[in-house]
Amino acid sequence: MPRYPVSVPRSLDDLGADWWREGVLYQIYPRSFQDSNGDGVGDLRGIINRLDHLNGCDDSLGIDGIWISPFYPSPMADFGYDVADYVAVDPVFGNLADFDDLVAAAHDRGIRVIVDLVPNHTSDRHPWFLESRAKRTNPKRDWYVWADPKPDGSPPNNWRSSFVRRQVSAWTFDEPTGQYYLHSFLPEQPDLNWWNEDVRRAFDDILRFWLDRGVDGFRIDVAHRLARDPELRDNPDFGLAPGEPLRSWTDEQAPRDEDWPEIHAILRRFRGILDEYEARMAIGEVWILDPRRMVGYYGQNDDELNLAFNFAFLRAPWSAEAFRAETELFESLLPDSAWPDYTLSNHDNPRHVSRYAPEGDLERGRRRARLAALMLLTLRGTPFLYQGEEIGMADGPVPPDRVVDVAGRDPARTPMQWDASPRGGFTTGDPWLPINRETATVNVAAQRGDRTSMFELYRSLIRIRKASPALRRGSFRSLADSPPHVFAYTRAIDSECWLIALNFADNPRRVSIAELGRDRLQVGLSTDPARSPGDVLDGDAIDLGPNEGLLISVAGSSPPS
Ligand code: NOJ
Numbered sequence: 001m002p003r004y005p006v007s008v009p010r011s012l013d014d015l016g017a018d019w020w021r022e023g024v025l026y027q028i029y030p031r032s033f034q035d036s037n038g039d040g041v042g043d044l045r046g047i048i049n050r051l052d053h054l055n056g057c058d059d060s061l062g063i064d065g066i067w068i069s070p071f072y073p074s075p076m077a078d079f080g081y082d083v084a085d086y087v088a089v090d091p092v093f094g095n096l097a098d099f100d101d102l103v104a105a106a107h108d109r110g111i112r113v114i115v116d117l118v119p120n121h122t123s124d125r126h127p128w129f130l131e132s133r134a135k136r137t138n139p140k141r142d143w144y145v146w147a148d149p150k151p152d153g154s155p156p157n158n159w160r161s162s163f164v165r166r167q168v169s170a171w172t173f174d175e176p177t178g179q180y181y182l183h184s185f186l187p188e189q190p191d192l193n194w195w196n197e198d199v200r201r202a203f204d205d206i207l208r209f210w211l212d213r214g215v216d217g218f219r220i221d222v223a224h225r226l227a228r229d230p231e232l233r234d235n236p237d238f239g240l241a242p243g244e245p246l247r248s249w250t251d252e253q254a255p256r257d258e259d260w261p262e263i264h265a266i267l268r269r270f271r272g273i274l275d276e277y278e279a280r281m282a283i284g285e286v287w288i289l290d291p292r293r294m295v296g297y298y299g300q301n302d303d304e305l306n307l308a309f310n311f312a313f314l315r316a317p318w319s320a321e322a323f324r325a326e327t328e329l330f331e332s333l334l335p336d337s338a339w340p341d342y343t344l345s346n347h348d349n350p351r352h353v354s355r356y357a358p359e360g361d362l363e364r365g366r367r368r369a370r371l372a373a374l375m376l377l378t379l380r381g382t383p384f385l386y387q388g389e390e391i392g393m394a395d396g397p398v399p400p401d402r403v404v405d406v407a408g409r410d411p412a413r414t415p416m417q418w419d420a421s422p423r424g425g426f427t428t429g430d431p432w433l434p435i436n437r438e439t440a441t442v443n444v445a446a447q448r449g450d451r452t453s454m455f456e457l458y459r460s461l462i463r464i465r466k467a468s469p470a471l472r473r474g475s476f477r478s479l480a481d482s483p484p485h486v487f488a489y490t491r492a493i494d495s496e497c498w499l500i501a502l503n504f505a506d507n508p509r510r511v512s513i514a515e516l517g518r519d520r521l522q523v524g525l526s527t528d529p530a531r532s533p534g535d536v537l538d539g540d541a542i543d544l545g546p547n548e549g550l551l552i553s554v555a556g557s558s559p560p561s
Helices: 016-022 044-049 096-108 127-134 197-212 262-274 291-298 322-335 362-376 455-465 469-473
Strands: 027-030 064-068 112-117 171-173 179-182 217-219 281-284 341-343 384-386 475-478 486-493 496-503 510-513 520-525 540-545 551-554
Touching: 016 384, 016 469, 044 096, 096 112, 112 197, 127 384, 197 262, 217 262, 262 291, 291 322, 322 475, 322 486, 322 496, 362 455, 362 496, 362 551, 455 469, 455 520, 469 486, 475 520, 486 510, 496 540, 540 551
Parallel strands: 027 064, 027 384, 064 112, 112 217, 217 281, 341 384
Antiparallel strands: 171 179, 475 486, 486 496, 496 551, 510 540, 520 551
């Protein structure tokens, strides 16, 4: 039985319908979280066994919801993002009974469960595609996007598949039926045809299947690609170098294979189903780099995605000005009803400790990651953590003969480092990806209870956030006259106010706080373990150490508007 010390808020009760706005959410990549049966691959039982790490105990992190990457039956060409059955569990991860137990055990600890929905494409082994491919006259033919070759036999248009390394046509020719089929990703991931009402109905049922099983929400894979030009016209020539992403476009020069207006109707349909249930949500992966277009996925009337993943921090260089600009832009573009969210790492990108490590200097990377954690957990918006960031995991080295992913993402997916043993407490078998040797020093067991550790920093920040209405839902305002390399902002509600000052520079910085006009500033938390919480700061300025972040409680007159 889990232990519930009164000091740990149980968010299922505490946050109610606002859990996804005010809670702290955490991504689990199930292959790499915890293996329970020694086959070297993480599974659902493994997640259950590790839930205490996340919430429910005195020394848990304090997580309110988990998003679990796909665990459905799959040939694993894209490690689960190629689904062969949307309403079952792949045997490598367990079975539906394990899933039901996981939902119950998570809810028991106040943890909501978000599952991954992959509606853009199926696996090429999905029975729908097998039927579709069998004959041109098969009733399922039109469930996918099929088109005749051009007269010279080449693909129907110039659309490209989006795995950067591949940069090849998004079309594969099917010899027996003489047509090409579309795949925005691997040929093993044929795109569904969302113009077909039967496809929409099939997904209505899939959503209901999981909602009826008690899931609290969906993370929607590649939401920005669900519908495309039904006439399959060429994309304009964007003049991009190979691998260079498309950053923005005008209506006249819009791509024809993504961000198609009809997508919004599909998302409204998903939202309609979610709203039939209580306190459910959808967060979409909207990999559109132009934030003006990305915010459109929240809908005009709060009727599409509850959240659209904001990936700006995954791309931002290590600079106070960059993070400040991204945050202010997002805040200014969001419709009033919409709620921001932030994320530093996920299973598709290098881990931020490694991204922030100049010349591979992980010590500095981790110092910066402490600052980033303070920022992530004090901005206005839902923070999404990626498993392992709470202990400062770096990308794991993966030798060429162990590479398994088509797009070079293995290093961000190496197994969770639970303890110092050679297999990191992840498995008793041969792990599917190498365990990072750093597990000898960077692991959960070593960090729990060590007040200088990354884990305890995250835990403290989450506790402070949970206890603070200002941090959970208060206003955000950045300080007008921060010096270069400093991002400073306030979070305030009623009479509660916090100042957050983040020094991105490798040397000390002084921040004027005259504009706050307060009479008492007290350190709530510093990313530098040498500075004690509770210190009172006097004067008109505060001094920040190199890469130091400070969370300061501001007492005095009413908060700035
Ligand atoms: C986005 C997912 O996060 C990624 O892992 C996957 O490869 C693609 N979508 C295709 O499903």
